Amino acid sequence: MATDPFEAIKATYFLECEELLADLERHVMALESGDADSDTLHAAFRAVHSIKGGAGAFGLEDLVRFAHVFETFMDELRSGRKPCSEQAVRVMLAASDVLADHVAAARGSNAALDHARVAHVVADLEALTAGTAPSAPGALAAAAPEPDGPAPDEFGFTPVAFDFGLGDAPAEPQGWRIHFKPHPRLLETGNDPALILRELARLGPCDVTLDDRDLPGVDVLEDGAFHLAWDIVLNAAPPETAVREVFEFVDGFCDLVIAPLGAEAEAEPVAALIEAPSDPVFATAPIQMEAASAPAPARAAEPAASAKPAAGGGGGGGTAGAAPSQTSIRVDLDRIDKLINVVGELVIQQAMLAQSVVESGLARSSAVSVGLEDLEQLTREIQESVMAIRAQPVKAVFQRMPRLVREVAELTGKSVRLVTEGEGTEVDKTVIDRLAEPITHMIRNAIDHGLEDPDARRRAGKDPEGVIRLAALHRSGRIVIEVSDDGRGINRDRVRAIAVERGLIAADAPLTNEEIDNLIFLPGFSTASTVSDISGRGVGMDVVKRSIQQLGGRISIASTPGKGSTFTMSLPLTLAVLDGMVVEAGGQTLLAPLSAVVESFTPKAADLHRIGPTETLIRFRDRFLPLIDTAAALGFPAAPMQQSGARGIAIVVESEGGMQAALRVDGIHGQRQVVIKSLETNYTKVDGVSAATILGDGRVALILDVDALLSLGKRAGTPADLRLAS
């Protein structure tokens, strides 16, 4: 919880800015693609307007200035004074980006503002704004602030703008004489003469005289009419602006004369205007009003017509304390994580209980067993609901991409359209946070390497504008993200040649098309002849693959020459649970993350080949993979089944680096979704183990860290001695 409420609001402001910027971009894109409706421009305007409004409150002057120029231009568009041309939309897109940069800068981001770009966009906006109304530069153009000049009223902190056009009295008066006769309209706008008089009394002691000469008899009183007037002598000398400020809201809704008190001669014209009551019978005694007490005695004279209804007077006790309905609440992430943790315990406890019941030999139809089944159902529902709290739509990541596409398209001189699908697809927040980087890289890559330039596309008979498709969907309990392009596809000959050149494959390696395509994920592989500024930065698809694997995901590519490529990432919906293969090795129950498992099979004796004293290779589909004895690598005692002669099982796993190996285990007990428990937090880091979980029988099962295990196996040179029955 932030202690300073102002800082908390500022944080909210920046969060809101993110949403507003995304809205703005979406609306401007709709204008570009022709999907706009009548409200689109207004909505875009509102977004900029709201950003400006908040920026003003926090004194973010650069942001206010730019937002104002942008807003002024959009006002021209929405009012129809300027057509929403292609050029206008282009400038708006650029301005949206600059606005986002300004917000980032105001937020204290390290990225410095590109002042040249800002100036350029400002110039564009101003030129377009002026272009429509060159004859009338006064109205809107004049409202645009000068970069170095003083901020105009709108940006100052003065809540009230004075536009009376009257100067202060030249000489210091001793006080003020005021004649105030409200019109019925004054009451209709919710203003209250009594409150105005009270406000006046705050400026100094007042002598107030009620003028009720025009008040008709009760029988002819009309609703909505107003017949009273007041003459006030203010026995203090505040500036005239202060006096006028009291009447600011009712200017034009009353007869008002304000004149300095003092010389008889000065007072004379006022007296004439006031039309002093000729018959003293109708004049009431002067009422003394003090600033502090302010009992508003004039209220008594208020006509019935202006009396407020009781409900409006604050008497609505029945509704007091009721909160406005809310559709969402904000909760600290820590609290949710704690809840997830506790629910994880609940799941484990429930599984243990179920196992005990089975072991106790109770009939399946017994009340305990039946009740336990219900409990299991409920537990699962609770777990799913809790996970859903952390789930967020991928929109948060997707909405950053249009800008990226524009920038990369600009740098490469390509014409690109981004199509997104499934923005509402939800996934765990941790996964979302870590998705942006691989997606960014894949999109850069798709534009830079995948798409052809417009000329080449024309020659190939394609639309000169390339299409990048970014889609998200749920498939069998995982989220699938696809990045596809309609470009040239993978140039397999070239990929192959490079792989040979880099020594990644043998020159005569028999590879399927799919295998060639997947070569691009190998570390050190980069098809760009020069390290590209765009998709390069010295990293390649291997980095993308690794970051996805770190999330327990997998990535694959499908490519058709001339038609384009599709990268498909498949990720778990959450990092709190894991799909694992339950295996046994060295008498221990272990869990292999399913995302790392390629295949499992029972090897024959002929598949095994000893190399040197310790290493064993295993034949797997015309290839030889190192075989690692899981139990030995983890330091468990030698597997007893070596003597028994039972068959071992080889699990082919793939490390994040793309290296494959086979793990020898004694048995496979099926697949299971487990709640991940950190070993480091609860115990200490153990090599070859990434985390732990608790199984239904209450035993702790270690989750294998495939990468570490592979290097462990290699270092130890474990004798993967499979005594296979021959």
Next chain:
Amino acid sequence: MTKTILTIDDSRTMRDMLKLALDDAGYRVVQAEDGIAGLAALEAHAPDVVITDINMPNLDGFGVIERVRANPRHKGLPVLVLTTESAPEKKQRAREAGATGWIVKPFDPAKLVDVVRRVSG
């Protein structure tokens, strides 16, 4: 008697700013995020003062004021418009619609409270 202020603004930042200032001054604050929600809150909470933004989706501030003024039950209810647009025509339009007064954004919290007090006593 604690007075209730209804604030209608589509910007969460602005709603928070208003609430902070008005809470500190001892008012009870009810919030709505657009004109339609504002009118619903008006009926539910019978506020003493309404502060509304002008540019909002669904129903803008002018629409809010017109509907409040068209309802005899809310006769005399102070409605303040909140806007960064100090442009005279906006203010004029709000006045014509029946606004009681206006608050120019960005506002100084003390001045905001001052304006609320001026129209509500």
